[in-house]
Amino acid sequence: MKEGKVRHAIGVDFGGTFIKMALVSEKGEVQARAKIPTKEAVGLDGWMDAVAKGMEQLCGKKGVGAGELLGIGVGVPGFVDYERGFIYDLANVPGWTGVHLAPQMEKRFKAHVRIDNDVNAMALGECTFGAGRAYQHAVFVTLGTGVGGGLLINNKLYRGAYSMAGEVGHMTIVMDGVKSPQGRGGLEQYVGNRRIVERAVKQLEQGKASLIRDMVKGDWSAITPEVIGQAANKGEKLALDVYDFVADCLAAAFASVTYLIQPQAFIVGGGVAQSGSILFDPLRKHLGERLSPFFAERIEVKTAELGNDAGVIGAATLVMMD
Amino acid sequence: MKEGKVRHAIGVDFGGTFIKMALVSEKGEVQARAKIPTKEAVGLDGWMDAVAKGMEQLCGKKGVGAGELLGIGVGVPGFVDYERGFIYDLANVPGWTGVHLAPQMEKRFKAHVRIDNDVNAMALGECTFGAGRAYQHAVFVTLGTGVGGGLLINNKLYRGAYSMAGEVGHMTIVMDGVKSPQGRGGLEQYVGNRRIVERAVKQLEQGKASLIRDMVKGDWSAITPEVIGQAANKGEKLALDVYDFVADCLAAAFASVTYLIQPQAFIVGGGVAQSGSILFDPLRKHLGERLSPFFAERIEVKTAELGNDAGVIGAATLVMMD
Numbered sequence: 001m002k003e004g005k006v007r008h009a010i011g012v013d014f015g016g017t018f019i020k021m022a023l024v025s026e027k028g029e030v031q032a033r034a035k036i037p038t039k040e041a042v043g044l045d046g047w048m049d050a051v052a053k054g055m056e057q058l059c060g061k062k063g064v065g066a067g068e069l070l071g072i073g074v075g076v077p078g079f080v081d082y083e084r085g086f087i088y089d090l091a092n093v094p095g096w097t098g099v100h101l102a103p104q105m106e107k108r109f110k111a112h113v114r115i116d117n118d119v120n121a122m123a124l125g126e127c128t129f130g131a132g133r134a135y136q137h138a139v140f141v142t143l144g145t146g147v148g149g150g151l152l153i154n155n156k157l158y159r160g161a162y163s164m165a166g167e168v169g170h171m172t173i174v175m176d177g178v179k180s181p182q183g184r185g186g187l188e189q190y191v192g193n194r195r196i197v198e199r200a201v202k203q204l205e206q207g208k209a210s211l212i213r214d215m216v217k218g219d220w221s222a223i224t225p226e227v228i229g230q231a232a233n234k235g236e237k238l239a240l241d242v243y244d245f246v247a248d249c250l251a252a253a254f255a256s257v258t259y260l261i262q263p264q265a266f267i268v269g270g271g272v273a274q275s276g277s278i279l280f281d282p283l284r285k286h287l288g289e290r291l292s293p294f295f296a297e298r299i300e301v302k303t304a305e306l307g308n309d310a311g312v313i314g315a316a317t318l319v320m321m322d
Numbered sequence: 323m324k325e326g327k328v329r330h331a332i333g334v335d336f337g338g339t340f341i342k343m344a345l346v347s348e349k350g351e352v353q354a355r356a357k358i359p360t361k362e363a364v365g366l367d368g369w370m371d372a373v374a375k376g377m378e379q380l381c382g383k384k385g386v387g388a389g390e391l392l393g394i395g396v397g398v399p400g401f402v403d404y405e406r407g408f409i410y411d412l413a414n415v416p417g418w419t420g421v422h423l424a425p426q427m428e429k430r431f432k433a434h435v436r437i438d439n440d441v442n443a444m445a446l447g448e449c450t451f452g453a454g455r456a457y458q459h460a461v462f463v464t465l466g467t468g469v470g471g472g473l474l475i476n477n478k479l480y481r482g483a484y485s486m487a488g489e490v491g492h493m494t495i496v497m498d499g500v501k502s503p504q505g506r507g508g509l510e511q512y513v514g515n516r517r518i519v520e521r522a523v524k525q526l527e528q529g530k531a532s533l534i535r536d537m538v539k540g541d542w543s544a545i546t547p548e549v550i551g552q553a554a555n556k557g558e559k560l561a562l563d564v565y566d567f568v569a570d571c572l573a574a575a576f577a578s579v580t581y582l583i584q585p586q587a588f589i590v591g592g593g594v595a596q597s598g599s600i601l602f603d604p605l606r607k608h609l610g611e612r613l614s615p616f617f618a619e620r621i622e623v624k625t626a627e628l629g630n631d632a633g634v635i636g637a638a639t640l641v642m643m644d
Contacts, residue, residue: 260488
C-alpha cells in the first residue's frame with residue numbers, strides 16, 4: 001500500500017431486482033454508486049458485462065485505476081461455498097445454479113475476487129465499519145421476508161463447516177410449532193414480514209379496533225410491517241402487541257444464541273429494525289427476562305448502521321479483510 | 323520435547339464428591355489414577371495438599387519426574403475465567419467463590435496450570451482424543467442433572483466473550499415453556515435427569531401399565547433415567563415414549579445449534595447417553611426431521627468415547643493444547 005493513498009474495493013450486491021455496486025474506500029466510505037436492473041443482466045456473460053460497465057462508471061467518476069483496486073467482493077442471495085467462490089444456487093434469481101463465479105471473474109477482471117452470501121457480507125460490513133465495529137464477537141441479524149444472520153467470532157466472519165453459519169432464522173423457538181422446509185418452529189416462521197402482517201390481519205379480522213384499518217383504508221393487502229410500525233409508534237395497542245410478540249420471539253432465539261456462543265452484541269438490521277424503539281425496547285426487555293443476570297447485564301442489542309449501503313459495503317469488505 | 327519420549331500431564335477433575343486425578347500421556351492415555359474425597363480437602367490449602375499428594379502417587383507409580391510434566395489441568399464444576407485461571411463460583415462446592423487458583427497452583431507446583439469449566443475440559447478431551455477427534459467443528463453435550471456443552475471451532479475450544487460458551491442446556495426449545503433462573507423453555511428443563519424421571523412418574527401416576535412399576539417394586543423414588551432406559555431397552559412403550567420425547571427435545575436444540583454454527587458433529591456423553599440406541603436412534607431421526615436435507619445428510623451424532631475418564635483426560639488436555 002502506498003503511503004498516504006487510500007485504497008478502494010468494488011462491492012457488488014447482487015439482488016433479485018437490482019445489482020447494486022459501489023466504490024468503497026478501505027475506511028468503509030462509499031465513494032460512488034451504480035445500480036443495474038437484474039433483468040438487464042442475462043446469463044453469466046450478461047451479468048459480467050453489466051458489472052464491467054458498472055466498474056467503469058465507478059472508477060471513472062473517481063479517477064481510480066483498475067490496478068489500484070483491492071479487488072471485487074460480491075454478495076449473492078443464496079447458498080455459496082466461500083472458499084471456492086462457488087454458487088450452489090440463488091433462491092430468487094433463475095439460472096444461477098452451480099456457477100463457479102470467482103475464477104471466471106478473476107480471469108475477466110484481473111482482480112482479486114471474493115463471493116459470499118449477501119447476509120454474511122452485510123454482517124462483515126457491519127462488524128468492520130458499522131454498529132459492530134467495537135466487538136470481537138457479535139451476531140448480525142437482518143429482518144425481512146426471511147430472517148438471516150452472520151457471526152463474528154474472534155474478529156472474523158465464522159462460516160461453519162458448510163459456509164452458511166448464522167442462520168438465526170431457522171433456530172427453534174417452539175419445538176411443536178409451525179412446520180417449514182427447514183424444520184419446525186423456526187424463528188422466521190413467527191417474525192418474517194408475512195407472518196407479522198398475518199398476525200395483525202388476523203386480529204383485524206376478529207373485529208379489533210385499530211388505526212391500521214384507517215391507514216390502509218380497509219385494504220388489508222396494503223398492510224406491511226412498516227404500516228404496523230407506524231401505528232405502533234402512534235401508540236396503537238394492536239400494533240404494539242404485534243411488535244411485542246415479534247420482539248419476544250427474537251429474544252427467545254437471541255437467548256439461545258447467547259447461551260451457545262456468548263457474543264458481546266447483537267446487531268439488528270433490515271426493514272423491521274427501522275421501526276426503532278417499538279422493536280428494540282421490548283426486545284431488550286424480553287432478552288433480559290430470558291437470560292441469567294450475568295448475561296442480561298452484559299449483552300448489547302444495537303441497530304445496524306450501514307442502512308441501504310450495508311450490502312455494497314459488506315461485499316467490498318470481503319476483499320479488504322483477506 | 324525430547325525425541326522419542328512421550329510426555330505427560332496431570333488432569334484434575336474437581337467434583338462435588340471426589341477429586342479425581344490422572345497421569346495422562348500426550349496421546350490421551352491414562353497411565354495412572356488417583357481419587358480423593360472432596361470433603362477431605364478443606365479450604366484452598368487443604369485442596370492443594372490433596373492435589374500434591376495425588377501427584378506424588380501418580381508420578382511415583384510411573385516414575386515420572388515433576389520436571390517432565392507438561393503441566394496440570396483442572397476442570398471445575400462452575401463458572402471460570404479461563405484466561406486468568408480465576409474461579410468465580412462453584413455451584414456445589416462451598417467456599418470456592420472468587421478464587422484465583424491458577425497463579426497459586428503455579429507458585430506451589432512450579433508447573434504450567436490451566437483451569438477451566440469441567441464440561442469445557444471434557445469437550446476438549448473428547449474432541450482431541452475421543453469421538454470428536456476427526457472434526458474441526460464439533461459440539462460436545464453432556465446429559466445429567468443438567469445439560470452442559472462445549473464448542474470446538476476451528477480445532478480449538480471456543481469459550482465466547484465470557485469463558486462459558488456452549489451452554490446448550492439453556493437454549494430455548496419452547497418460548498412459552500418452563501421458567502428457570504436462566505430464562506424460559508430451556509432444554510435442561512425438559513431433559514435434565516429429574517425432568518426425565520418426573521415425566522415417567524407422571525404417567526405411572528395416571529395408572530399407565532409399565533414394567534418400571536415392577537422394576538422398582540412400586541417405590542417411585544427408585545426411578546432413575548437408567549431404570550427407564552432399561553425398561554425402554556426391553557421394549558416397554560411408556561419408557562420408549564419418554565426417551566423419544568427426550569430425543570426430540572435434544573433434536574430441537576441441536577437443530578438450532580446446527581443452523582447457527584454448522585458443526586460437523588455432535589458428541590453426546592453423560593449418564594443418559596449410555597442408554598445407547600433407544601436415545602440415539604430417535605435423536606438422529608428427529609434431528610433429520612428438523613433440518614433441511616442439506617444439513618440432515620451431513621450432520622453426525624456420536625456417543626462420547628472417554629466415559630468415566632472424560633473429566634481427567636479433558637483436564638490434562640487443557641495444558642497439552644497450549
